[in-house]
Amino acid sequence: MTPEVLPRFRAENIRNMFRxxxxxxxxxxxxxxxxxxxxxxxxxxxxxxxxxxxTICWFVIDVGRLLLSGxxxxxxxxxxxxxxxxxxxxxxxxLGGNAIGDAWVGAPPLEFRNLAARKMASTxxxxxxxxIGMCFFFFSLxxxxxxxxxxxLAKRNATEARLKLLETQLEPHMLFNTLANLRVLITVDPPRxxxxxxxxNSYLRMTLSGSRALAxxxxxxxxxxxxxxxxxxxRMGERLRYTLDLPDDLRDVPVPPLLLQPLVENSIRHGLxxxxxxGEIAVRARRNGDRLVIEVNDTGVGLDAxxxxxxxxxxxxxxxxxxxxxTVFGERSEMRLAAAPAGGTCATLSFPLPTAAS
Amino acid sequence: xxxxxxxxxxxALIAEDEPLLAQALKAELAAAWPGLQIVATAGDGRxxxxxxxxxxxxxxxxxxxxxxxxxxxxxxxxxDSWPTDEAPxxxxxxxxxxxxxxxxxxxxxxxxxxxxxxxxxxxRKTVARLQQALAAQQQPSPSxxxxxxxxxxxxxxxxxxxxxxxxxxxxxxxxxxSAPLRMIAASDAGGxxxxxxxxxxxxxxxxxDKYLRVLTATxxxxxxxxxxxxxxxxxxxxxxxxxxxxxxxxxxxxxxxxDEAGKLHLTLRGRxxxxxxxxxxxxxxxxx
Numbered sequence: 001m002t003p004e005v006l007p008r009f010r011a012e013n014i015r016n017m018f019r020x021x022x023x024x025x026x027x028x029x030x031x032x033x034x035x036x037x038x039x040x041x042x043x044x045x046x047x048x049x050x051x052x053x054x055t056i057c058w059f060v061i062d063v064g065r066l067l068l069s070g071x072x073x074x075x076x077x078x079x080x081x082x083x084x085x086x087x088x089x090x091x092x093x094x095l096g097g098n099a100i101g102d103a104w105v106g107a108p109p110l111e112f113r114n115l116a117a118r119k120m121a122s123t124x125x126x127x128x129x130x131x132i133g134m135c136f137f138f139f140s141l142x143x144x145x146x147x148x149x150x151x152x153l154a155k156r157n158a159t160e161a162r163l164k165l166l167e168t169q170l171e172p173h174m175l176f177n178t179l180a181n182l183r184v185l186i187t188v189d190p191p192r193x194x195x196x197x198x199x200x201n202s203y204l205r206m207t208l209s210g211s212r213a214l215a216x217x218x219x220x221x222x223x224x225x226x227x228x229x230x231x232x233x234x235r236m237g238e239r240l241r242y243t244l245d246l247p248d249d250l251r252d253v254p255v256p257p258l259l260l261q262p263l264v265e266n267s268i269r270h271g272l273x274x275x276x277x278x279g280e281i282a283v284r285a286r287r288n289g290d291r292l293v294i295e296v297n298d299t300g301v302g303l304d305a306x307x308x309x310x311x312x313x314x315x316x317x318x319x320x321x322x323x324x325x326x327t328v329f330g331e332r333s334e335m336r337l338a339a340a341p342a343g344g345t346c347a348t349l350s351f352p353l354p355t356a357a358s
Numbered sequence: 359x360x361x362x363x364x365x366x367x368x369x370a371l372i373a374e375d376e377p378l379l380a381q382a383l384k385a386e387l388a389a390a391w392p393g394l395q396i397v398a399t400a401g402d403g404r405x406x407x408x409x410x411x412x413x414x415x416x417x418x419x420x421x422x423x424x425x426x427x428x429x430x431x432x433x434x435x436x437x438d439s440w441p442t443d444e445a446p447x448x449x450x451x452x453x454x455x456x457x458x459x460x461x462x463x464x465x466x467x468x469x470x471x472x473x474x475x476x477x478x479x480x481x482r483k484t485v486a487r488l489q490q491a492l493a494a495q496q497q498p499s500p501s502x503x504x505x506x507x508x509x510x511x512x513x514x515x516x517x518x519x520x521x522x523x524x525x526x527x528x529x530x531x532x533x534x535x536s537a538p539l540r541m542i543a544a545s546d547a548g549g550x551x552x553x554x555x556x557x558x559x560x561x562x563x564x565x566x567d568k569y570l571r572v573l574t575a576t577x578x579x580x581x582x583x584x585x586x587x588x589x590x591x592x593x594x595x596x597x598x599x600x601x602x603x604x605x606x607x608x609x610x611x612x613x614x615x616x617d618e619a620g621k622l623h624l625t626l627r628g629r630x631x632x633x634x635x636x637x638x639x640x641x642x643x644x645x646x
Contacts, residue, residue, distance in 0.1 A: 104609065147546045173423070173455060176455040176474065177379070177455040177474065180376075180379055180382075180455055180474040180475035180476075181376065181378045182378060183382070183475040184378045184379065184381065184382040184475070185378065188378075188381070217558060225413065234378065235376050235378070236375075236376065237376070237377040237378070238377075239375075239425075240400075273423075273425060274425050274426070275425055275426075276401075276405075276425045276426040277424075
């Protein structure tokens, strides 16, 4: 949604404006009736004064508001503009409304020298209070509507992000090719088919539930990488070789689930899959002082060849890893993507080890 | 199908990068068509082209996603380099697991393709169609004149063109139907400045490795939009695809030449270089 290009007088705004108008008219009738009952002249003349002042105020302020900021999301001008607009509306409404009222009842036109007169003063006070009150009321109404729509938008975005994450992890091409391989194995190598099915099972379980849990041990993360890489190596055969290296003392370090998954997927999808002879992936965790460092190395086609994102697939995965790191570890986390010395790509994550584990 | 066609002998090549799936397709084919001899199995597009040109099989089963050169690229390359005087153009069948867009495009164009995992029922239908096509090709026609042979070739080429266009348009994610492109934001050869190039000035586009070259009469620019994606935003009458990697402004075409080897090249007004025309698109330049 691009708020800047919205037309000022779009149907929705006009509708709101007339709704405000109706509320204003109803409120004016109420004031006029109250004043008449309180003994301030006839009901009829009070109605004329009240309605004239009210509708002019409403018209000036509402039209001015749309002119000044109808293209924005909150339909109110900022700062001094809003006070100026209300002051203008009140002045025009007060003078214009009184002129109409005076003409109706045949009273002498407004005399400014008589401003101190009781009637004058009370009209001014009522106009001021009523207009400012109404403006505040409409402003809050508009604002809460806007807040609500922002909230809905945020909710929608969050759902979309989750779906997108799921979509990248359950990439259909990967899933269907795995199933196709499984179908072959069932007839030619049943024990291997069972092993592959188990891997697929734990991979799917993790993918579908992983986005809900906050953390799991690094060893579990490495197990899931193993599942994924094993599935891929059934598919790619000789073209994929991999090593997973996790020192024993780092096994229990808690990490966000599926943190490393996108990195390994990128290595395969953008590094090894396009390469005819395939290559190697090495995932290594090590301790560096009080920090945990995880490296995902591949000998694929390399950064430069992989970057022109034809399908826009690689960007989302990396962005997501970076965001999750930042959410959990803040500024103390780091992710770097670099060309590996032996060709291919090297992704390095590092973040502080929890004090309990060190 | 009668008995003579199920026992029909033919040769085929399988291009599939996943060894198990290649093996499975081979096994399924052995059951559905015992007379079919798989002369080679290639694991990537380049070696598929090489092997096909060496062995000249009658049927090609190509996976779409393959390392190096993909199935579409391999097919386009074969279309150009196939020695049509030695062997008729082969029958082409794409095999795909889940290329969402490509499969949808094939569906829309009613093109025969095989979905992985390969199911015997579906494969049998494809086999029947292939056998029919091969039988028609081999029938000693009463007037086996060069003209008839030319017609047959033309027909196969048209078929290939249809398959490749459908799959090519299909593998590009659909771009929202928008007004034809009018300006192109391109970096110049240095890569540091972005220039706005009016589409009216562009004489041709040429895919080069990771980039797309945009050529006007005087300049060359680079963009990263893949050609197949750009094609959906170009007016089809104004810009003609003449090669897998080249799209030219039709109004700028000056002449088309055929060299001794029978290959077509065209020249554009305002550019000196000769631009290759693929056999698949040669029909655009048949003298009226």
